Amino acid sequence: MNQIQVIDSHTGGEPTRTVIAGGPDLGTGSIAKRREIFRDRYDEFRSCVINEPRGSDVLVGALLTEPTDDDCVAGVIFFNNVGVLHMCGHGTIGVAETLAHLGRIEVGKHLLETSVGPVAFEYHGENRVTIENVPCYRSQKSVQLEVPDVGTVTGDIAWGGNWFFLVADHGEVLSLENIDRLTDVSWKIRHALEACQITGDEGGEIDHIELFGPPQTTEGNSRSFVLCPGGAYDRSPCGTGTSAKVACLAADGKLLPGEIWRQESIIGSIFEASYTQSGEDRVIPKITGTAYVTAEATLKADPQDPFKAGIR
Numbered sequence: 001m002n003q004i005q006v007i008d009s010h011t012g013g014e015p016t017r018t019v020i021a022g023g024p025d026l027g028t029g030s031i032a033k034r035r036e037i038f039r040d041r042y043d044e045f046r047s048c049v050i051n052e053p054r055g056s057d058v059l060v061g062a063l064l065t066e067p068t069d070d071d072c073v074a075g076v077i078f079f080n081n082v083g084v085l086h087m088c089g090h091g092t093i094g095v096a097e098t099l100a101h102l103g104r105i106e107v108g109k110h111l112l113e114t115s116v117g118p119v120a121f122e123y124h125g126e127n128r129v130t131i132e133n134v135p136c137y138r139s140q141k142s143v144q145l146e147v148p149d150v151g152t153v154t155g156d157i158a159w160g161g162n163w164f165f166l167v168a169d170h171g172e173v174l175s176l177e178n179i180d181r182l183t184d185v186s187w188k189i190r191h192a193l194e195a196c197q198i199t200g201d202e203g204g205e206i207d208h209i210e211l212f213g214p215p216q217t218t219e220g221n222s223r224s225f226v227l228c229p230g231g232a233y234d235r236s237p238c239g240t241g242t243s244a245k246v247a248c249l250a251a252d253g254k255l256l257p258g259e260i261w262r263q264e265s266i267i268g269s270i271f272e273a274s275y276t277q278s279g280e281d282r283v284i285p286k287i288t289g290t291a292y293v294t295a296e297a298t299l300k301a302d303p304q305d306p307f308k309a310g311i312r
Contacts, residue, residue, distance in 0.1 A: 016094030051310030087161030089239010160244030220264030
């Protein structure tokens, strides 16, 4: 953990820190198995890369690994300030731009191996990437939840690569000036879900809260505020969150296969989304966004540093 090479990027304003060298040896098992090893044995490494004093709670980490599938250009394990993630849409776009920056991919279609399966993406050049997410779906519609100090809210539970609770009737103004209030409301919704033992399928923790409202740009169809597992809000429209939204729109018959939905983030950046049907109740979302490399760095962790593993 002495020296770790990283490349930083942002996708629609949301940063990704990709570890390209200096990561731990996780063996040769599946990416899902390596994710478990990373989670259970290398939490200090995760914290070192992401948390202060080298990072912040806004960063999402992406540890590049060798894929088990020869058709994939790389394997990746996503993580943030509190733990590992299953999938990250904005992070996948950021990893794609990073791979292009490294000269490891050219314009065209590729596969990235994640813990929830291979994710297809197309690198268009000029910082533009389209990802094809894993199958997504709505698990429950119109779940009523009593939230202390907020009131009753109604939301959908959907899988977009992570579990989401999507709320439209929150009564809040989705603007940057209202970030503290939006964070507080979303955090209370998450804790109320936990207190009521409301989960995704097979007990999956709902660790992303997504509030929706009308767009504030002429291009958008909807604006979202997404609270991530570690308590930071997503600066991008959120790739897995947009996927979950598309799954709900498809389930309600409000978006047809191939139609474009433009999801706007709390800072005004846009993801373009569409989907193809996959079976009776699953959709394969396609999300297009832009990413830019912002830094190349070598993180150093002096063995004598009392905060070499980050501030947790």
